[in-house]
Amino acid sequence: MSAKPAPGGRVREEQRGRPLRALVYGDVDMNIIDGSAVWAQSMTRALAGAGCETTLLLKAPVRTDRLTAPLDATEGVTLRRPHEEGLLSGSDGRGLTPEQAVALMQRLDAERGFDAIVVRGKRLAEQAAQNENLAGRLWTYLTDIPQNVGEMTATVVSELTDIAEASRFLLCQTEELRGFLESSVPAACGRSVLFPPVVEVPDEALGDSTPAQRLRLVYTGKFAPAWNTLEMTALPEALEQRGVPAELHMVGDKIHRDSPDWAKRMGRALEDTPNVHWHGGQPRAEALRLSAGCDVGLSWRDPAMDASMELSTKVLELGALGLPVVLNRTPMHEDLLGADYPLYAGDDAESVADALTLAADPDVYAEAAQRCRDAAARFSLENATARLRDYLEQACPGPPSGTTPQRPLKVVIAGHDLKFFTRLADYFTSLPGMDVKLDQWDSLRHHDQYRSRELAAWADVVICEWCGPNAIFYAQHKRPGQRLLVRLHRFELYAEWPRKLDIDKIDAVICVSPHYASLTRELAGWPSDKVVPLPNWVDVEQLDRPKLPGAEHTLGMIGIAPSRKRFDRALEVLSELRRRDSRYTLAVKSKQPWEYWWIWNRPEEREFYERTYRRIQRDELLSGGVVFDQFGPDVATWLRRIGFVLSTSDDESFHLAPAEGAASGGVPAVLNWPGADTIYSRQWLHESTTEMAEAIHGTVSEGRFDEARAAAREEITGNYALRRVCELWTRLIVDGERPAQVDLSTSAVTA
Template structure:
């Protein structure tokens, strides 16, 4: 990580005196950021009763433990734990002493309190697991709070892909901010026993964690006796000291503790340091993570499952979609209910191949969650949040940049990047409509800025070109929409340093239509957030065609239906999913009779054609495209014309295969292998790739291509350069390689 060490404050609504999943999370998070090169301050929530989890952190030179009670961080602080407001106040005071770059928080109520206080917005990295994890359970108040939290967060850290998808589907503000923050398995500080080829005799089972009804820990204490009835001598080693108080079952705690102390074959080791808990687990044969089916819908992954795997143990756990995605649907130690548990354990004991396969699968998965891998992931997040200083950052004063636009929807991520750059100060002139603005406010920005950026070449570009100061730099981005309006002819090109087009085809059209000097026009393509879009595909994706945006009619969804119908003649598994606003949601489209007729034909055909009925789904428009693309294997682009068409590129970044009709300029943006003359050849290409088993390979190739040409980092680098220097002008004639060359040369 280049530059100075980042200062990170970590606080969780967590009691580090008790060993449970949240306390382990806090410890491993602090260690991960410290080993990633950060200076970490960990603020404790409670008075210190035991140092089991703190001692490993205190040995790290870049970690500072802030003890609110012992160090009297608030006057008159009483009790044993901080309230939400007290914690927020202490965080603000610590930040005032020396500003933190990252404030990493866990716990919904605590995070919401900090967001409401407003002192750290934009620097928050928020980790939420204590939230409703289904649409049915998510109430309006919580959804509103999550929206506020997302808007204030730089990153929302999600433990699993399933949780990220849920958040993005229900909280639009989370899109683009949600990143995976896997559980972390520490590197064992002891010699791990060699892999076992079979279970031992006596059979040693291990459970590590909290003791609670839904975690089936009381039932676990009966396993040695039940296995003995089947001729298997067994022991249960139980590790942990957090016994749940159940309001619905007041006697549960007493029964649980009694079972741990007195059940035959059970040895209770109590609370242990994390390394000691893992060492004790390594001496066992099988790890237990069997839970009540009520938890099957949980979007969280148990860290204990990974810890067992890290020392070679197979794990007994519930069969859920998330666990199947992790371990494979054919993992042999899945259970569906209590009756399966004994049967599954007996299979592992009596069939060495079952035991060995489960152990190998568990170990392979756990290897992805080690501390070194976690450090690499954190460094990548930090590098994106804190980009390296550009060459001009050495100026005596920050470079002042004004971005003027009536609509920043295509510019938001670029704007985020510019705001994050050291040595840059960015302000926006947001026009309330295409042709209206506060002229006085705009003039103040002209007087202030070193560089003017007009997103859209509309009245904003006309006004700023007329009012720019001598020596002031002005660049404007031209989209398809403006090229056929009067504004390019109303602006003096001599007063604009460069005009940016998103594709070689439209750069050529701009030069032909305006007569501007070639040096004035350059190509910076649309960006694709390749990191956000790179997510694992869901089962069946290879039969799912994706179509993003059906309106206006020139998008030609009728051709997409032709493709689908031809495929379904031979294979009815193919389906089409259209993520879109519907035409009647656009008054300017729905007011056009021809548009209404065209879409009526599409709807009627999709519902009445025997080949299409039940195979076309309209999904709601929204920013959760990366999550939606997980179930899409092919992205169609069937338009009559496009300036760029981002949908195929986004699909490529997700690992989907692009299938593009040859609209003008398509082969200057996309590899000709993806471009086809008509619906029939599009369908034939899909069928051939699927028939020959090349879908995954073609998806990987598409992903590599889009990363090398349109990745967000490449495009933002070009935008950073154009703030201070001209990029190469567009050269005629363009070749199909122009699109890729444009970014490389920028």
């Protein structure tokens, strides 16, 4: 029951008075060696390594300690055995149901107070998401969900939305799964993070990259039709016919019995097929030792599984052992091993035998083994631990200096529309040294006056999002010693509210750019020291994803309405580029102008868009070169295919899109609207559409795209990363510290 203190996490422990605590529960049986059980073991060990006191709740009674014994010996880990401990009344000895598991999770949470609750399994996650006591701290690992659009029904989307909204993180095994989930479930955007498979093998269990005289094949895992395990048993004979002596070693004891006839044939094949050696279920260390004693691993599956968005842990384990692996050719496997990897299999056993015949060649074998070893190295426990440590820092930051969890700073955030402030509010809420309450106004002018008065009397600091009636109200009710911060946007600058605001009651007016700070001082006549530039944030960690092939020829625009966004100028850029190279296209992620009543009801706006869309239809250079994508929050996924993000507006207060494009690994292309040079360095600014097109084409055609995008990412990360902006806001809230001027002195890269 008791656990040794987990290593690491000392700074956080000193700030909180205790180390972080995590609970892990997977809807998996730790008696069966499969990918899900190995996941539970690896996740528990990685969290402990990241500095958490980690509790693993077991689903089933322990019948074999092949996977649990190593955890019992791990510092910082506690195993809870509900059946053996008598935590279940009337237990029949079977595994926990999702309902029982969630009830026990809540019970353990009441005892320990977990900071993160990691769960695996869709049914379990659905149940946990309904529990208000657990919601918000769930880290949900999703694999057993539909992986194609046809199966992503409205019911499934609704279920996954509930899970996403209750989760702090959605842990996705691959980038493909994360992108599909975000595109299908809008609530997953901003919460989806990567947690790839974890590979651990002992140093002594390594192959020698030399095939034996008799080719030894190995398969470990479940026996199921889609895994082609029955077809594998025919491989030794097929290889013998090709003059390649071979034997097959199979490790595992889980035979799928959905089809009794297939299960019987599988069992007979394991027991009776010549040169097939069935080792049954084995402790993981023994399974790895048996695998290391073989020459080639098998992960050949039915073509129906080629579209899977999951990456096989077994492939990575075999690679880490030094074995090459025969597997299906899929985009994911090509990304992992290269398109020219020599041991891709076809649909039938004959094609697999052909690939294995190649593996008998020492040179081919050595190359394939090295490819698999290099790929597996990226999935180490150390990398997983570092990844989780970073997520823990995001989800569970320590209290800011100058505050204590025992006497937190009381902060109110007030406004009618908090969509631009949500991520900041989430961060402040996560800080142990702050007690945050929201005053959500119904509209610009309408609110619950009794609640607002109550909050005004309670707060140490009030933040008004928008400089509107909310700011006027809180200025009128400001207490001595209370601090009042107001964030002003472009919208309010030209309205009447700033003129009605008693600026003497305001400690700071926050603007998102130096240019708009200057305009605010000029138009409102406020003292210079009252107006503080504090930039918008860019979630660089969410946006930093690998680009898809062809991204360098794809321009992007996010939002083309109203007409001052100047979509027509973007078309001029595209037309200039397509004169040079027809591969250039423009992708537009935006609502259409007719979806905004206040735009479409204005004749000059309607005329602008009718003229612009006619041009797309009639201009040979533009026809077929513009793609309109659905508006939505899945920007990070969309940006994977975008190389250049355009900003062709007449004016902007900040314009986040080019910065998001840079954070995604693209290049900003910005017309020099007023104030642009206070947000972006000169290397991304252009004086005309012709100049912009020339710069883009030169960057691509001269092979400078990678250099330019690296410089852009460095600039945006250094100036506008979410973590940095959150820290700037925190210092302003806690002690009034004004942020330093953004540094735009970057290395010159022509783009």
